[in-house]
Amino acid sequence: MAGHMDAPQARTIKEIAAVAGVSKSTVSRVLNDTPGVSPKARELVLSVIARTGYQPNRAARTLVTRTTGSIGLVVSEPHGRILSDPFFASMVRGATQVVRPLGIHLVLMLAEDQHARDQLLDYLRRGHVDGVLLVSTHAADPLPRILVAERLPAVLSGRPVGRLPISYVDVDSVAGAGLAVEHLVSRGCRRIATIAGPQDMPAGQDRLRGWRKALLARGLPADRELVAYGDFDRGSGARAMEELLARGVDFDGVFVASDLMALDVLAVLREHALRVPEDVGVVGFDDSVAATQARPALTTVRQPVEEMAKALTLSLLDRIGDPDAPITSRIFPPKLIPRST
Amino acid sequence: MAGHMDAPQARTIKEIAAVAGVSKSTVSRVLNDTPGVSPKARELVLSVIARTGYQPNRAARTLVTRTTGSIGLVVSEPHGRILSDPFFASMVRGATQVVRPLGIHLVLMLAEDQHARDQLLDYLRRGHVDGVLLVSTHAADPLPRILVAERLPAVLSGRPVGRLPISYVDVDSVAGAGLAVEHLVSRGCRRIATIAGPQDMPAGQDRLRGWRKALLARGLPADRELVAYGDFDRGSGARAMEELLARGVDFDGVFVASDLMALDVLAVLREHALRVPEDVGVVGFDDSVAATQARPALTTVRQPVEEMAKALTLSLLDRIGDPDAPITSRIFPPKLIPRST
DNA sequence: TTGTAAGCGTTATCAC
DNA sequence: GTGATAACGCTTACAA
Numbered sequence A, B: 001m002a003g004h005m006d007a008p009q010a011r012t013i014k015e016i017a018a019v020a021g022v023s024k025s026t027v028s029r030v031l032n033d034t035p036g037v038s039p040k041a042r043e044l045v046l047s048v049i050a051r052t053g054y055q056p057n058r059a060a061r062t063l064v065t066r067t068t069g070s071i072g073l074v075v076s077e078p079h080g081r082i083l084s085d086p087f088f089a090s091m092v093r094g095a096t097q098v099v100r101p102l103g104i105h106l107v108l109m110l111a112e113d114q115h116a117r118d119q120l121l122d123y124l125r126r127g128h129v130d131g132v133l134l135v136s137t138h139a140a141d142p143l144p145r146i147l148v149a150e151r152l153p154a155v156l157s158g159r160p161v162g163r164l165p166i167s168y169v170d171v172d173s174v175a176g177a178g179l180a181v182e183h184l185v186s187r188g189c190r191r192i193a194t195i196a197g198p199q200d201m202p203a204g205q206d207r208l209r210g211w212r213k214a215l216l217a218r219g220l221p222a223d224r225e226l227v228a229y230g231d232f233d234r235g236s237g238a239r240a241m242e243e244l245l246a247r248g249v250d251f252d253g254v255f256v257a258s259d260l261m262a263l264d265v266l267a268v269l270r271e272h273a274l275r276v277p278e279d280v281g282v283v284g285f286d287d288s289v290a291a292t293q294a295r296p297a298l299t300t301v302r303q304p305v306e307e308m309a310k311a312l313t314l315s316l317l318d319r320i321g322d323p324d325a326p327i328t329s330r331i332f333p334p335k336l337i338p339r340s341t
Numbered sequence C: 001t002t003g004t005a006a007g008c009g010t011t012a013t014c015a016c
Numbered sequence D: 001g002t003g004a005t006a007a008c009g010c011t012t013a014c015a016a
Helices: A002-006 A013-020 A024-031 A039-052 A058-065 A078-084 A086-102 A114-125 A143-149 A173-186 A202-218 A234-246 A265-271 A289-294 A305-321 B002-006 B013-020 B024-031 B039-052 B058-065 B078-084 B086-102 B114-125 B143-149 B173-186 B202-218 B234-246 B265-271 B289-294 B305-321
Strands: A070-075 A105-110 A132-135 A154-157 A167-171 A192-196 A227-229 A253-256 A300-302 A329-332 A335-337 B070-075 B105-110 B132-135 B154-157 B167-171 B192-196 B227-229 B253-256 B300-302 B329-332 B335-337
Touching (some): A013 A024, A058 B058, A070 A086, A070 A114, A105 A114, A105 B086, A105 B105, A114 A143, A132 A305, A143 A154, A154 A305, A173 A192, A173 A202, A192 A234, A227 A234, A305 A329, B013 B024, B070 B086, B070 B114, B086 B132, B154 B305, B167 B305, B173 B202, B173 B253, B173 B335, B192 B234, B305 B329
Parallel strands (some): A154 A167, A167 A329, A192 A253, B070 B105, B070 B132, B132 B154, B154 B167, B192 B253
Antiparallel strands (some): B300 B335
16 A cells, blocks of 8 residues: 555656666657667656656657647637537537547637637747647638648638648538438428528538439429528528518428528427428538437438547648648538437 | 848747847846846847747747646536537637737637546646636536645636635626516516526526525515426426426416526427417526527526636636635626517 | 767846 | 856757
8 A cells, every 4th residue: 555655756757767777768769659669678667657657748848849739629710609509519529539549639719800810820830739620611711721821730621612722521511401302302392492501601502502403303393482591590590481481482391401590490380380390301410419409309411520520630630740641531421310209 | 122021030039139139038038027127128129029020939938937828728517518508608708808918828628527537637737737717517526626626726617516715706696586587577477487407506506596585575476386497408498398387387477597498488388378478587597699699589687708707717817826816706797688679 | 779968949047 | 237057858869
């Protein structure tokens, strides 16, 4: 029992070296898995390290290696709105899972406006993080281009607009919309309306395109009349639904391009005493707890956000390790989650 | 024009010193506002710094000062659930506003489970951040005690359970519940039910207590029959409402102890064709965009989360500056936000 | 395979 | 008031 008392609580590499009876360099080599250290010495050092609970000093390391051992999760969204989105929570979880076992830390940073963006860039240029996971959904966001131009290691969540040499992950929104439409068709729907997202976001464009494509493939109508636009925000879903109703559009199913918008659609329909079956036409692309957990009355198309975040983080680490690593993009298939009950 | 070209882009204190024709020490003194440097020298150095866009190296600084220039925002919640709460977004915003102009960085950290908590503690013990803003709502959370015991600079969002020498901010939940009840009474309600929060959280306890207190002060009934319990989660609000209805409780107003729970309450009432006036009895304590923004049909009691976060951050900075700074607690008054429309 | 020594960019302690 | 100079804890040539 008393043996536990004598753990020396070493704080520096020098102390470890002293206890192990080797030099600082050898300890450092062991720490960094540098080849060229005898198994015997390695074992010895390792045991001392384990016994003392020693952890290398980050600052000293950073000073010489010029790397920080942390990466940034940058949310480039006006208002930090996305923070309250379950999508974001999943991103954080996924990234954390990759990064934690590596001893790398995740730093959250917001870039809501021009001012914040400038400060952020400053921060990045000073090399305070080794790289950046960029969550940016708006086409007008200048950050992706800037990061690429300045050669700051960065990867993107969501397809970038235009051609940009940057790795990214995305969900196959076209296919996802297709899943939703197929589901509706299988439930007997023949006139399927859609509440589309903003057309200045790739996600908004793709989901509308997917809806149209799937309908045309089925020989079903996909005219402009069946479309109402929202902005992916919750309130806009209800408004778009009202608009559709006000226009007197004839439909028997609805595909809503985000679960946040979908949240109140059923209520609106109910208020108008409409009998669109409850298990049709409501699709969430945002991995939203809101839609699937709180209100399981909705069928949703779920994107594997957490998995995507993991892949994205890995690709960032690749890039950090080798700045000339090839650009990669992975498109994930979404999954249809039928409503419970 | 050409003049802009010769900005030397100095990267070290040494270069600044060379350009300014002074020693490293003098530059350092200027940088740290150390007294004992002539106005002339100071001006000179300052101008060179401005011209070159020099920024001191964080790692080198940390190595010698043992401070990191960043603070952690720790979310100690199973599942990182709180991440998707607008409450959290407001916290981040508030803290960022305080910290940004000071050049201090905010690091987000999750402590969802035992494993994560251990890693976090390790991280903190190694001094990777100078202090911690702890967001912890569950009474059973061991983190507050541990941080206090280990003398890690930390402050708390929300009243700690038991006596704990730690600074915190909180909202006056008792008064908030009172506001809600008074509002209901002024709208003519006389039998006011409540959907209470979990009683293992201070917030849950206080809001129930405030409801009871306000009713008794008015001479109105506050019996156990009028109470149903939820867990602050969205779904639980609707369930509690159903329970109240199933029990055949007679009421003409409802005070719901969180806006997340309140979100579906109106819908439930409507489904049961009940005529509780829409502008009564729905109270959000979580600064929830969900309740006030998306569904402005609810009257809510709003807590000034952003303001609270600012105060909390300031008190942490105090504490970091002086580990023996007095413990402070600030209780913020909530505000009644009548429903729009 | 191992050790010695020279930095990395600051701050801090001295003399001057 | 100012300037050498020694840390801070680590990595990394370069020697041995």
